[in-house]
Amino acid sequence: MGFMQSYAIIGTGAVGGYYGACLQKAGFPVHFLLRSDYDRVKEKGLIVESIYGDFTLPRVNAYRDPSQMPQCDVIIVALKSTQNHLLPQLLKPLVGENSIIILLQNGLNFEREIAKIFPQSFIMGGLCFICANKITAGHIRHLDYQEIVLAEYALNYQSCGITGRMEAIAKDFQKANVKIALKADLLQSRWEKLVWNIPYNSLSVILNATTQAIMGDRHSRQLVEAIMQEVAIGARSCQREISASFIVKMLSHTENMKPYLTSMKLDYNFKRPLEIEGILGNALEMAREKATELPKISMLYQQLKFLDTQNRK
Missing domain, CATH: 1.10.1040.10 (N-(1-d-carboxylethyl)-l-norvaline Dehydrogenase; domain 2)
Structure with a gap:
């Protein structure tokens, strides 16, 4: 058994919940930050209905407060970008020396902002092509598609090619049966x-x-x-x-x-x-x-x- 990267999910809605659940099902240590759904998920875990097969995780590492969470190798941000003003305080306790922060968000320019706040971290952008929604607290319905396009951020969006870090994350997602495509140029x-x-x-x-x-x-x-x-x-x-x-x-x-x-x-x-x-x-x-x-x-x-x-x- 080799080294397994640990994952934190910031924003356990349909998207963060789905990918985090797939990673945990594949055996990776995953830590979920929740707000309104915390009590339900802490008690009952996560339910995923998916076109690729339904599954339930009766127990997950659920947290209401990021300061209670361990530092993780990879931090996946799946919050709506309208909440990005909260990221400095949410991420601070989780970011270690070589942490990788992946922004699974719609839009442009967020990587540049996060890189200014956490200059020691490696920042990536993930573009999700997925149809999924949250039915109730801790219950996700995955309807179609699930591919992530992943690319790494370099200063001012210079193209930085496909890095070893990206390849390691891709291996983890493939193990979790999630399609992932690596791209050389994030912008x-x-x-x-x-x-x-x-x-x-x-x-x-x-x-x-x-x-x-x-x-x-x-x-x-x-x-x-x-x-x-x-x-x-x-x-x-x-x-x-x-x-x-x-x-x-x-x-x-x-x-x-x-x-x-x-x-x-x-x-x-x-x-x-x-x-x-x-x-x-x-x-x-x-x-x-x-x-x-x-x-x-x-x-x-x-x-x-x-x-x-x-x-x-």
């Missing part, structure tokens, strides 16, 4: 994910529509494509290239998807804060730093800010 991967996230998250809220309805109408479909092309302009301002064929792939992938409510639309329906800054604001800011304006995305941003404020009044 490229982040912009690619925005090609999907910016149009569909924004329009699902603004137009009050599923992805299927958006793709089924000629006008909204044209709008999606125009927004995707503007995301590519943003990427180009950061010296990253998004090909026309990648945009075509995202459009056809969405046409073939099961009808799906985006995470932003679900947040809107439940009157939770929307991830507007992470998904749109930071992309606009990054492009502006390079003297590039993205007018369509800017308009979506302003509309969402208005809707978000009205919705939570």
Whole structure:
């Protein structure tokens, strides 16, 4: 039996709970930070209904307070980016000398922020392609997909290739039967994910529509494509290239998807804060730093800010 990396999960919702449960099922030591679900999970563990087979973990290491948790080799952050202001205090007790922090979050620029606060740690970005939701406390339903795209952060998003640390984490996830793809350039991967996230998250809220309805109408479909092309302009301002064929792939992938409510639309329906800054604001800011304006995305941003404020009044 070789050395097994220990994992901390910050934010045990659908995504963090699913990946953490898969790692524990495969035999890895996993420590879960919870808030409202703490009592239920401490007592009953985690239930996972999955297209790859249901399973229950009757006992998990559950914590309400990060200062009670051990320092871990790998810390997975699966909180919504609207809660990132809490990260400095949540992570501080968990971060050891060579800790790896993986941000499984939507959007752009969070790695740069965390690297400033924890300069001794290795920071990675994980992009999740998963359909999962939390039914009740400690009960996760995994509907489709589960791949993670993982890349490491280097100062100012320089491309740093595929590191040994990434390969070690990939081995662990493969052992846990989770698909993982390693990428050499985190910023490229982040912009690619925005090609999907910016149009569909924004329009699902603004137009009050599923992805299927958006793709089924000629006008909204044209709008999606125009927004995707503007995301590519943003990427180009950061010296990253998004090909026309990648945009075509995202459009056809969405046409073939099961009808799906985006995470932003679900947040809107439940009157939770929307991830507007992470998904749109930071992309606009990054492009502006390079003297590039993205007018369509800017308009979506302003509309969402208005809707978000009205919705939570």
